[in-house]
Amino acid sequence: xxxxxxxxxxxxxxxxxxxxxxxxxxxxxxxxxxxxxxxxxxxxxxxxxxxxxxxxxxxxxxxxxxxxxxxxxxxxxxxxxxxxxxxxxxxxxxxxxxxxxxxxxxxxxxxxxxxxxxxxxxxxxxxxxxxxxxxxxxxxxxxxxxxxxxxxxxxxxxxxxxxxxxxxxxxxxxxxxxxxxxxxxxxxxxxxxxxxxxxxxxxxxxxxxxxxxxxxxxxxxxxxxxxxxxxxxxxxxxxxxxxxxxxxxxxxxxxxxxxxxxxxxxxxxxxxxxxxxxxxxxxxxxxxxxxxxxxxxxxxxxxxxxxxxxxxxxxxxxxxxxxxxxxxxxxxxxxxxxxxxxxxxxxxxxxxxxxxxxxxxxxxxxxxxxxxxxxxxxxxxxxxxxxxxxxxxxxxxxxxxxxxxxxxxxxxxxxxxxxxxxxxxxxxxxxxxxxxxxxxxxxxxxxxxxxxxxxxxxxxxxxxxxxxxxxxxxxxxxxxxxxxxxxxxxxxxxxxxxxxxxxxxxxxxxxxxxxxxxxxxxxxxxxxxxxxxxxxxxxxxxxxxxxxxxxxxxxxxxxxxxxxxxxxxxxxxxxxxxxxxxxxxxxxxxxxxxxxxxxxxxxxxxxxxxxxxxxxxxxxxxxxxxxxxxxxxxxxxxxxxxxxxxxxxxxxxxxxxxxxxxxxxxxxxxxxxxxxxxxxxxxxxxxxxxxxxxxxxxxxxxxxxxxxxxxxxxxxxxxxxxxxxxxxxxxxxxxxxxxxxxxxxxxxxxxxxxxxxxxxxxxxxxxxxxxxx
Numbered sequence: 001x002x003x004x005x006x007x008x009x010x011x012x013x014x015x016x017x018x019x020x021x022x023x024x025x026x027x028x029x030x031x032x033x034x035x036x037x038x039x040x041x042x043x044x045x046x047x048x049x050x051x052x053x054x055x056x057x058x059x060x061x062x063x064x065x066x067x068x069x070x071x072x073x074x075x076x077x078x079x080x081x082x083x084x085x086x087x088x089x090x091x092x093x094x095x096x097x098x099x100x101x102x103x104x105x106x107x108x109x110x111x112x113x114x115x116x117x118x119x120x121x122x123x124x125x126x127x128x129x130x131x132x133x134x135x136x137x138x139x140x141x142x143x144x145x146x147x148x149x150x151x152x153x154x155x156x157x158x159x160x161x162x163x164x165x166x167x168x169x170x171x172x173x174x175x176x177x178x179x180x181x182x183x184x185x186x187x188x189x190x191x192x193x194x195x196x197x198x199x200x201x202x203x204x205x206x207x208x209x210x211x212x213x214x215x216x217x218x219x220x221x222x223x224x225x226x227x228x229x230x231x232x233x234x235x236x237x238x239x240x241x242x243x244x245x246x247x248x249x250x251x252x253x254x255x256x257x258x259x260x261x262x263x264x265x266x267x268x269x270x271x272x273x274x275x276x277x278x279x280x281x282x283x284x285x286x287x288x289x290x291x292x293x294x295x296x297x298x299x300x301x302x303x304x305x306x307x308x309x310x311x312x313x314x315x316x317x318x319x320x321x322x323x324x325x326x327x328x329x330x331x332x333x334x335x336x337x338x339x340x341x342x343x344x345x346x347x348x349x350x351x352x353x354x355x356x357x358x359x360x361x362x363x364x365x366x367x368x369x370x371x372x373x374x375x376x377x378x379x380x381x382x383x384x385x386x387x388x389x390x391x392x393x394x395x396x397x398x399x400x401x402x403x404x405x406x407x408x409x410x411x412x413x414x415x416x417x418x419x420x421x422x423x424x425x426x427x428x429x430x431x432x433x434x435x436x437x438x439x440x441x442x443x444x445x446x447x448x449x450x451x452x453x454x455x456x457x458x459x460x461x462x463x464x465x466x467x468x469x470x471x472x473x474x475x476x477x478x479x480x481x482x483x484x485x486x487x488x489x490x491x492x493x494x495x496x497x498x499x500x501x502x503x504x505x506x507x508x509x510x511x512x513x514x515x516x517x518x519x520x521x522x523x524x525x526x527x528x529x530x531x532x533x534x535x536x537x538x539x540x541x542x543x544x545x546x547x548x549x550x551x552x553x554x555x556x557x558x559x560x561x562x563x564x565x566x567x568x569x570x571x572x573x574x575x576x577x578x579x580x581x582x583x584x585x586x587x588x589x590x591x592x593x594x595x596x597x598x599x600x601x602x603x604x605x606x607x608x609x610x611x612x613x614x615x616x617x618x619x620x621x622x623x624x625x626x627x628x629x630x631x632x633x634x635x636x637x638x639x640x641x642x643x644x645x646x647x648x649x650x651x652x653x654x655x656x657x658x659x660x661x662x663x664x665x666x667x668x669x670x671x672x673x674x675x676x677x678x679x680x681x682x683x684x685x686x687x688x689x690x691x692x693x694x695x696x697x698x699x700x701x702x703x704x705x706x707x708x709x710x711x712x713x714x715x716x717x718x719x720x721x722x723x724x725x726x727x728x729x730x731x732x733x734x735x736x737x738x739x740x741x742x743x744x745x746x747x748x749x750x751x752x753x754x755x756x757x758x759x760x761x762x763x764x765x766x767x768x769x770x771x772x773x
Contacts, residue, residue: 016092016109019099020049026104035092035111037084049107054081054089061094065105068098082109091116135217138209143168143176146212155219157195168215173197178213181206192217201225239342240320243327244273244293246335260320260343262312273339277311292324293337300326307344319345363407364414367428369493372436375426376489379481384440385448388477388496389417389455391433392508397470399662405465412463413472420458435474436496443480445513452476452511475503476511498522529585531567532578536590541565543599544764545771548616548735548757551749558614558648560757561599562764563591579620588622593632597640602767604642611771616648618680621655624662630669637673644674648699652680656695667695678735682723700727704738707758711743721751728752 010017016032018025028036028044036052038044053061057080064075075096082092092109099106135155138147148163148171156163158171169176173193181188181204192200201224205216234241240257242250253261253268261268261276274288288294292303302325310318320341327336359371367375376386391413398406410433417427417435426438442451456476462469477500479492487495499514501522506512535541541563548558565573582588596617603615623629637644649670656663656679667677678699702723709716720736727734736748739758748756762770 016111017106018044018049018109019104019106021104023048023050023103025049032109035082035084035090035109037086037088043085052083054083057081061096064094064096068096068105071098071100073098079112080109135215135219137163137168137215137217138212139168139178139215140212143178143213145171152217155194155200155217156192172202172217176204176215178206178215182208239340242268242273242293242339242341244297244337244339246297248272248274248294248297251336257341260318260341261310262314262316262318279309279311281307281309283309292322293339296324296326297335297337300329302326307348310341317345318343319348361414361429364411364429366414366418366435367426369428369430372426372428372430372438372493373489375438376492379440381483382440383443383483384438384481385443385451386479386481386492386496387437387439387448387452387455387511388479388493388500389435389437389459389474390476390500390504391435391459392473392475392504394433394472401466401468408465409463409470409472413459416458416461417455420455430493434497436493445480448478448480448513449511452478456509456511473509475500475508477501477503477514478511479514495519525581528573528578529581529587532565532581532585532587535565535567536587536594538568540567541591541595542766543595543602545767546757546764547762547770548614548755549761551745551753551756556613556762557755558616559603559770560616560618560650560764561595562618563595564764583620583622586622588620589626589628592620592623593628593636596632596636600636600640600642600647603646604640606767606771607642607646614646614648614676615642616650616678618650618652619655621652624651624655624666629666630673633670633675634673637675645676648676648678650678650680650699650701653682660695664695667697671696681737697732699735700732701735701737702753704758707736707738707744707748708740710747711741717747717751720748720753724752 011029013029014031016035017029018032019027025045025047028038028041033039033041033044036044050058060078061080064078068075075094077093077095080092080094081089083089090111091113093112094110095108097106097108098104133151135152136147136149137145137152139145145163145166145168148158148160150160152163153159156171156173163171174190186206188204188206190202190204192202194200199221200219201221203218203220205218207214234254237254237256240260241252241254242257243252245251250268250271250273253265255265258265258268273293274291276291278286278291280286286308292306292308295301296303302323304323306322306324308320308322310320312318321344322339322341324337324339326334327338328334359368359374360366361368394406394409397409410429413433413435414427414429417437421427421437422439422441424439424441426436428436428438430436437451437455439451442448456474459472459474462471464470477496477498479496479499481487481492495514498518499512502518503510503512512518543561544564545559545561547556548560549555550557563575563579565575565578567573579588582591599615599617603613606613619629626632633647633649636642637647651663651667671677676698677696678701679695679697680701681703682700700723702720706716706720706723710720711717724734733754734752736744736753736756737758739745739748739756739760741760744758745756745760
């Protein structure tokens with residue numbers, strides 16, 4: 001009965017008990033079977049005990065078994081991790097007892113899983129209290145500290161040893177009514193003080209514990225300081241900031257936003273964001289469901305740097321650069337949106353002015369060359385007309401009245417062209433006195449001619465400046481551009497310029513249409529200009545000499561030096577072609593100085609040989625404008641030895657009348673050198689003998705147009721007679737040009753003409769041919 005009772009006691013034990021021999025289980029009580037999750041003894045008995053021991057615990061249990069040498073000897077309790085049949089693990093406290101018999105052991109196991117969990121929880125709580133960043137303080141019901149964690153030491157500066165047993169209110173530097181905190185919801189905001197007196201912004205949470213309280217004091221000083229700094233920064237920003245809640249209502253607005261929007265803060269808060277009136281850059285109104293803030297709230301997509309126009313309540317428009325994004329991109333479910341915007345009205349206005357200035361002429365405010373070229377580049381497929389205008393003789397206004405008057409005239413010209421053109425036409429100033437009108441409305445030749453004359457007529461109206469009435473005219477080059485025309489903008493302006501130049505060549509004050517032949521002629525002209533520049537340095541230019549004969553004696557008394565050009569490929573080039581080219585390209589000054597030196601050297605040598613002749617050299621209008629002319633003449637006389645009285649400089653009547661005061665000054669300087677002066681082509685201009693007398697001339701040359709008809713026309717003979725008589729009255733020597741027959745010679749002699757030259761008396765030839773070697 002005693003053995004049965006013992007067996008029943010083991011069977012009913014709450015501890016799991018099993019027996020194994022040589023490591024094989026021979027018995028397991030009910031608690032063991034339940035612990036191993038077995039359905040019956042058959043699931044356990046006969047299996048190795050080690051199968052139910054976790055691998056980490058095998059070595060330790062084996063060591064305990066090896067230490068038992070005597071039957072009835074028991075091991076010290078040891079914790080081990082066991083394994084159930086289903087593979088799950090559980091912790092036990094195990095005692096091993098050696099039984100009688102070879103290698104037979106009884107193992108008693110008590111499940112301590114719950115106990116370990118509780119211990120772990122306590123350790124976790126202790127670690128949490130020790131390592132949490134908030135101050136955790138436990139007090140009695142009277143507020144005496146019973147626990148003070150490390151965070152409390154760091155926050156308040158009191159150690160736990162100093163804090164425990166003292167009143168919490170003394171340690172935190174503020175009165176603590178913990179019951180009131182609990183009644184108010186358990187959380188309160190307060191200002192505490194550190195041990196050194198520094199203020200602390202604290203959020204206090206209070207909970208009851210046994211007969212006392214547990215306080216959680218979160219130090220929010222840094223956060224609140226950051227929030228204050230943030231509010232200060234946002235308030236001082238020049239950039240407007242609006243915060244819209246999930247419903248689209250404005251929840252916050254900084255001062256800059258109120259200033260830019262022109263709305264005080266109380267009138268903004270709680271207002272739907274779509275009450276703001278926005279327009280796109282192209283001027284289209286932005287509907288409420290398309291506003292950037294609404295789109296950001298709906299889609300979560302950020303809109304950066306949108307340029308929009310904002311209509312203020314006072315009616316003023318403000319341009320802003322706007323960015324809209326979710327307030328918390330990491331939590332898009334909140335759908336709060338922050339919109340920032342910068343007032344760029346002034347910047348945009350400055351940019352617009354700079355853009356306008358970059359494409360407009362500062363004097364006339366017309367389009368400049370850059371804008372004209374841009375418009376021509378994007379002209380599309382339609383036909384259009386380009387009119388290139390150049391003011392005739394504008395340089396005279398600039399030189400005689402000054403550049404300020406010239407600028408005023410240019411402004412008036414620009415305004416007249418703008419008024420005389422269509423609303424869609426582009427009117428531009430290319431520079432100097434060059435203007436352009438581009439129109440797509442007038443493209444038929446007949447209409448274009450009418451437009452060109454209309455523009456000329458507008459410019460021809462008198463301009464009152466400084467008490468004077470100035471009269472202008474213009475030469476106009478016209479280019480008709482078809483829809484399929486592939487010429488570049490530069491090509492179109494170049495061709496219009498070519499046509500304008502042709503209009504000037506034909507007599508100014510007219511218009512001329514561009515054609516391909518004209519371009520070819522201009523290309524030839526450009527090639528010839530380059531060739532002429534080369535000719536100056538390559539010795540292709542040379543002087544020919546034409547005799548001037550005394551009509552009384554029939555003897556040669558002078559020679560006129562005439563410039564000739566022998567081109568290496570084209571042979572002789574007519575002076576009528578290359579002399580105007582030289583004058584327009586300013587080569588005439590270089591050529592004139594070279595020819596003056598060469599001819600004075602030639603005549604000086606001939607005079608040394610006993611040939612007493614006067615040298616006549618032509619001066620162009622450009623040479624009269626050259627400030628180096630007088631020094632060049634002086635240098636030529638000095639270096640060649642030709643007497644000043646043997647040199648006669650001839651100036652055309654038109655050159656003298658172009659600017660009489662300037663011409664008089666140059667002629668006076670030349671006269672001071674001792675040279676003779678002559679007026680050439682007399683009768684082709686509008687000068688009078690009285691005017692000529694003031695210029696201190698020596699010789700007058702009657703233009704060949706009067707001499708040609710002198711024998712057949714009584715009027716021509718009468719005019720020549722009058723010219724000779726008046727010239728002699730003021731002591732001028734008279735020379736007739738273009739004498740082609742003996743009859744003309746006899747008639748001129750009978751009229752009292754002093755000298756003559758022409759093909760009948762001698763053609764222009766080289767010095768060697770005229771004078772002999």
